[in-house]
Amino acid sequence: MNRSKITLADIAEMAGVSPSTVSRVLNGDPRVNAERIERVNSAIKELGYTPNRAARTLVTGKTGLVAAVIDSNLNVFSDPFWGQITTGISQALQEANFQALLMVRPLDASDPSVVASLAPGQIDGAIFFQLHDDDTVNLLQDMGLPLVVVGRPDESSKLTFVDSDNLGGAYEATRHLAQRGCRNIATIAGNLGLSSGRLRLEGFRRALKDTGRDCPETRIAYGDWTDESGATAMASLLDADPTIDGVFIANDLMALGAMSVMEERGISIPDDVAVVGFDNMFAGRISRQQLTTVEQDVRGLGAEAAAMVIQMIDGGSPASKILPTSLIVRETA
Amino acid sequence: MNRSKITLADIAEMAGVSPSTVSRVLNGDPRVNAERIERVNSAIKELGYTPNRAARTLVTGKTGLVAAVIDSNLNVFSDPFWGQITTGISQALQEANFQALLMVRPLDASDPSVVASLAPGQIDGAIFFQLHDDDTVNLLQDMGLPLVVVGRPDESSKLTFVDSDNLGGAYEATRHLAQRGCRNIATIAGNLGLSSGRLRLEGFRRALKDTGRDCPETRIAYGDWTDESGATAMASLLDADPTIDGVFIANDLMALGAMSVMEERGISIPDDVAVVGFDNMFAGRISRQQLTTVEQDVRGLGAEAAAMVIQMIDGGSPASKILPTSLIVRETA
DNA sequence: CTGAAAGCGCTAACAT
DNA sequence: ATGTTAGCGCTTTCAG
Numbered sequence: 001m002n003r004s005k006i007t008l009a010d011i012a013e014m015a016g017v018s019p020s021t022v023s024r025v026l027n028g029d030p031r032v033n034a035e036r037i038e039r040v041n042s043a044i045k046e047l048g049y050t051p052n053r054a055a056r057t058l059v060t061g062k063t064g065l066v067a068a069v070i071d072s073n074l075n076v077f078s079d080p081f082w083g084q085i086t087t088g089i090s091q092a093l094q095e096a097n098f099q100a101l102l103m104v105r106p107l108d109a110s111d112p113s114v115v116a117s118l119a120p121g122q123i124d125g126a127i128f129f130q131l132h133d134d135d136t137v138n139l140l141q142d143m144g145l146p147l148v149v150v151g152r153p154d155e156s157s158k159l160t161f162v163d164s165d166n167l168g169g170a171y172e173a174t175r176h177l178a179q180r181g182c183r184n185i186a187t188i189a190g191n192l193g194l195s196s197g198r199l200r201l202e203g204f205r206r207a208l209k210d211t212g213r214d215c216p217e218t219r220i221a222y223g224d225w226t227d228e229s230g231a232t233a234m235a236s237l238l239d240a241d242p243t244i245d246g247v248f249i250a251n252d253l254m255a256l257g258a259m260s261v262m263e264e265r266g267i268s269i270p271d272d273v274a275v276v277g278f279d280n281m282f283a284g285r286i287s288r289q290q291l292t293t294v295e296q297d298v299r300g301l302g303a304e305a306a307a308m309v310i311q312m313i314d315g316g317s318p319a320s321k322i323l324p325t326s327l328i329v330r331e332t333a
Numbered sequence: 334m335n336r337s338k339i340t341l342a343d344i345a346e347m348a349g350v351s352p353s354t355v356s357r358v359l360n361g362d363p364r365v366n367a368e369r370i371e372r373v374n375s376a377i378k379e380l381g382y383t384p385n386r387a388a389r390t391l392v393t394g395k396t397g398l399v400a401a402v403i404d405s406n407l408n409v410f411s412d413p414f415w416g417q418i419t420t421g422i423s424q425a426l427q428e429a430n431f432q433a434l435l436m437v438r439p440l441d442a443s444d445p446s447v448v449a450s451l452a453p454g455q456i457d458g459a460i461f462f463q464l465h466d467d468d469t470v471n472l473l474q475d476m477g478l479p480l481v482v483v484g485r486p487d488e489s490s491k492l493t494f495v496d497s498d499n500l501g502g503a504y505e506a507t508r509h510l511a512q513r514g515c516r517n518i519a520t521i522a523g524n525l526g527l528s529s530g531r532l533r534l535e536g537f538r539r540a541l542k543d544t545g546r547d548c549p550e551t552r553i554a555y556g557d558w559t560d561e562s563g564a565t566a567m568a569s570l571l572d573a574d575p576t577i578d579g580v581f582i583a584n585d586l587m588a589l590g591a592m593s594v595m596e597e598r599g600i601s602i603p604d605d606v607a608v609v610g611f612d613n614m615f616a617g618r619i620s621r622q623q624l625t626t627v628e629q630d631v632r633g634l635g636a637e638a639a640a641m642v643i644q645m646i647d648g649g650s651p652a653s654k655i656l657p658t659s660l661i662v663r664e665t666a
Numbered sequence: 667c668t669g670a671a672a673g674c675g676c677t678a679a680c681a682t
Numbered sequence: 683a684t685g686t687t688a689g690c691g692c693t694t695t696c697a698g
Contacts, residue, residue: 018684019677023678050449054676057690060690091438099450100434101432103433105424122383286589288621340692359693388674391693393674
């Protein structure tokens with residue numbers, strides 16, 4: 001086929017203009033004669049020309065590539081969450097004429113190949129998912145790579161991030177329990193080592209306070225995000241205080257575990273105890289009692305992250321952003 | 334900082350050799366003097382040099398990029414399945430020194446920008462997910478782009494693909510029911526418009542035959558992969574034939590729907606009716622009765638697809654491949 | 667075994 | 683407003 005052997009020079013010849021003019025047309029330079037623009041464009045169409053990215057990159061120094069980096073040490077990518085975020089990223093990038101490079105690798109700062117493949121010059125910018133190790137990322141940032149983090153890094157970090165409103169979502173969930181009449185509201189918190197765990201607990205606390213309820217320590221249990229831990233936590237909550245009539249659980253998986261314990265004990269949901277989870281995971285939708293939960297705008301996180309790196313690439317310094325969540329009311333509360 | 338400004342010429346100068354020699358060392362040319370290799374390598378390390386991909390691409394014509402293309406018209410990417418496959422692809426590619434370009438876009442053959450961004454020259458190869466529209470893919474293949482499809486395309490298609498052994502998995506699932514003593518085994522098939530739907534039904538049929546059972550039409554129901562359709566199908570199966578004591582259901586989601594119907598009717602699983610699903614989805618693992626199911630090697634699909642494109646890029650023409658599945662025995666059968 | 671020289675396809679001064 | 687001229691950083695003949 002006459003495939004990509006066609007170069008800018010061919011277009012120039014066919015249109016009877018100089019290569020520079022073709023280049024100008026390609027890059028939308030306004031001061032080209034309209035009639036020649038026409039000639040060039042039709043030559044492009046006729047020959048089916050596509051500019052060679054590598055050549056362009058070589059001279060401009062811009063690769064048109066943004067990496068989406070997932071730390072394979074925490075292989076969370078089996079979570080549909082990340083697939084959706086990636087979709088959001090890819091599409092937003094596409095619209096701005098960038099391409100998404102997917103890198104699933106151990107984010108180890110001491111591995112020079114990681115840094116090398118992410119160095120400015122190889123890519124124009126990067127989006128990092130869920131880091132536990134800031135070192136590599138900070139290093140890259142210091143090297144001048146535009147980058148944003150999805151999820152909230154350490155409070156002390158200077159990195160730009162996008163995150164869901166964990167605090168607000170938890171607040172709304174808890175207030176919903178209050179509004180439906182629950183008096184003795186408990187919570188199962190997640191891992192407090194993660195900002196999401198801390199913020200969801202804080203949201204719970206504030207909502208209780210604002211609705212005039214108190215928050216004895218006996219009504220706070222701690223899990224590790226797993227369904228088993230949710231079950232255990234629920235059992236101990238119930239044992240410590242049988243008057244509990246509502247519970248906000250920091251993620252759906254723990255909520256599912258908690259619900260199974262209540263079912264065993266013959267506690268009716270939501271009549272005896274109302275339940276609200278967090279994440280809107282699929283399993284909560286098809287569980288026998290459909291779970292009321294807090295939904296994150298997952299695609300939005302990706303799209304926003306993409307928009308932000310692009311801004312940074314263009315020299316801007318966007319502020320970190322927190323995206324609103326929404327309460328999905330179903331059967332359990 | 335001074336990072337990406339270092340070029341091959343700098344290395345040459347520091348090592349006191351010509352650029353050509355540096356290039357040879359970089360590309361593992363065997364006939365370079367060992368001592369000079371040493372000098373070059375230490376210069377590379379000292380300066381922290383990374384070759385500029387664009388420059389290399391420009392001269393070699395190889396981009397080092399393989400696209401993973403997901404048709405956004407079917408936004409299946411929320412399924413964790415795709416995230417895992419992508420992980421497999423990305424890692425396998427990385428090992429072969431390729432990078433994964435993620436493209437989520439409407440795969441419309443009439444959109445010239447799709448074809449343009451996938452044309453040979455822009456990328457070295459591509460992996461397509463779950464296509465419904467072969468046109469674009471065939472066009473690209475005709476243009477000489479090395480490509481492989483994950484999932485099975487039309488039987489008539491000449492495309493190279495990797496797929497799970499849907500037939501074998503269904504066969505094993507059904508045989509498992511037979512071996513645990515079920516006599517009257519039924520099935521809920523999925524969408525027969527998809528090869529996975531057809532093959533899983535065929536596997537069921539063969540297993541019944543091989544275990545000396547027959548397969549009256551009253552024991553075959555059809556769903557559309559959703560939990561609701563599974564529930565409906567199960568109800569009609571039970572109504573038509575109350576003697577059913579085992580059922581193979583073409584995916585876990587339908588199985589979950591079916592199980593809820595049985596629960597309502599007081600049918601005990603697995604004692605009255607044993608159940609095997611397909612997919613090993615997460616929800617089946619945390620359902621109140623843990624679902625026995627067939628697992629696909631999802632990461633393997635990705636890794637295999639990557640290995641195959643790489644072979645094609647190197648001029649080979651690998652045969653399509655079918656990866657084995659494995660039966661996961663849990664509580665329901 | 668090594669170096670010199672010639673581009674790969676494009677853009678960006680610099681002249682007109 | 684357009685053309686001319688240099689390269690971008692690398693690989694690859696082609697001579698030695």
